[in-house]
Amino acid sequence: MTTSRDFTDKVVLITGSSSGIGxxxxxxxxxxxxxxxxxxxxxxxxxxxxxxxxEASPTGAKALEVVADVTNDDxxxxxxxxxxxxxxxxxxxxxxxxxxxxxxxxxxxxxxKYELIMNTNLRSVVWLTHLCVEHLEKTKGNIVNVSSIAAxxxxxxxxxxxxxxSALDMFTKCVALELGPKGIRANNINPxxxxxxxxxxxxxxxxxxxxxxxxxxxxxxxMGRVGEPxxxxxxxxYLTSDVASFVTGSNFVVDGGAQCV
Ligand code: NDP
Numbered sequence: 001m002t003t004s005r006d007f008t009d010k011v012v013l014i015t016g017s018s019s020g021i022g023x024x025x026x027x028x029x030x031x032x033x034x035x036x037x038x039x040x041x042x043x044x045x046x047x048x049x050x051x052x053x054x055e056a057s058p059t060g061a062k063a064l065e066v067v068a069d070v071t072n073d074d075x076x077x078x079x080x081x082x083x084x085x086x087x088x089x090x091x092x093x094x095x096x097x098x099x100x101x102x103x104x105x106x107x108x109x110x111x112x113k114y115e116l117i118m119n120t121n122l123r124s125v126v127w128l129t130h131l132c133v134e135h136l137e138k139t140k141g142n143i144v145n146v147s148s149i150a151a152x153x154x155x156x157x158x159x160x161x162x163x164x165x166s167a168l169d170m171f172t173k174c175v176a177l178e179l180g181p182k183g184i185r186a187n188n189i190n191p192x193x194x195x196x197x198x199x200x201x202x203x204x205x206x207x208x209x210x211x212x213x214x215x216x217x218x219x220x221x222x223m224g225r226v227g228e229p230x231x232x233x234x235x236x237x238y239l240t241s242d243v244a245s246f247v248t249g250s251n252f253v254v255d256g257g258a259q260c261v
Pocket of ligand 1: 015016017018019020021022039040041042045068069070071096097098099100120146147148149190191192193194195196197198199201
C-alpha cells in the first residue's frame with residue numbers, strides 16, 4: 001500500500017528527469033523513499049539531479065543514472081533494461097520527457113518539426129510504455145504521462161505540440177483500457193504554464209524574456225500566477241499512490257484555472 005506520502009522501495013522511472021518538472025519529481029520520490037531512475041540526454045545534468053536524489057533520500061539511496069535520448073529506440077531499450085538490472089523491478093513509469101516548439105502551418109520546415117515533436121512527445125511514450133508493460137504487470141504498477149492543457153484546446157502557434165499532447169491523452173486512455181485488466185493504471189496530467197526551461201527552449205527566448213512571458217501569463221490565470229514544478233509533482237504523487245487506486249484513464253488538469261478562462 002502506498003499512501004500519497006510513502007513510496008518506500010517503489011522503483012520509479014521518470015523520463016526527462018534531468019531538468020524542470022521531471023527533476024523535482026525524481027527528488028520528491030527519492031525523499032519519500034523510492035528508488036529512482038534519473039535520465040536525460042546530458043550526462044552532467046543527469047548526475048547533478050541523481051546527487052540531489054541521494055541527498056534527499058532518507059536512506060541515502062543512490063539513484064540510477066542513465067544518459068539516453070528517448071527518440072532513440074535502442075536508448076529506450078537500454079533505459080528499461082538498466083532499470084530492471086539494477087532494481088529488479090519497476091513500479092511506476094512517469095513519461096515526462098517532452099518539448100515544445102513554435103510551429104505554424106506555413107513553415108517550410110513543418111515536416112522536420114513534425115518529426116521532432118512527434119518523436120519526442122509521442123513515439124517515445126508509445127515505445128517506452130510497450131517496453132515497461134511486462135514489468136509493470138508484475139508489480140501491478142502504474143503510468144503517468146505528462147501532457148499539457150494545450151492538449152485540451154487548440155493553440156495555433158504551437159500547433160504540432162498541441163496535437164502531440166492531444167494524441168498522448170488519447171493514447172493514455174486507450175492504454176488504460178488495455179491495461180486495466182492487468183492491474184496497471186495509466187493517467188495524464190495536463191499542466192498549464194510551469195516555470196521551467198521549457199518556454200526558453202520552445203520559444204527560443206532569453207531567461208529575461210521568459211520571465212516577462214510568465215508575468216503576462218499569470219495575469220490570464222484565475223490563481224494569479226503560473227505554476228511551479230512542485231504543483232505538478234503533487235499531482236504525480238497523488239496519481240501514482242494507492243490514494244488514486246480507482247483512478248485510471250483520467251486527465252488531471254493542473255493549471256490554476258487557466259483552462260476556464
Ligand atoms: P524542461 O525543458 O525543464 O525539461 C524537459 C526534460 O525532458 C529535460 O530533462 C530534457 O532533458 C528532457 N528531454 C527533452 N528531449 C529529450 C529527448 N529527446 N530525450 C531524452 N530526454 C529529453 O521542461 P519541463 O520540465 O517544463 O517539461 C516536462 C514536461 O512537461 C514536458 O513533457 C512538457 O511538454 C510538459 N509541460 C510543460 C509545461 C511548462 O509550462 N513548463 C506546460 C505543460 C506541459 P535533456 O534536454 O537533458 O535531454
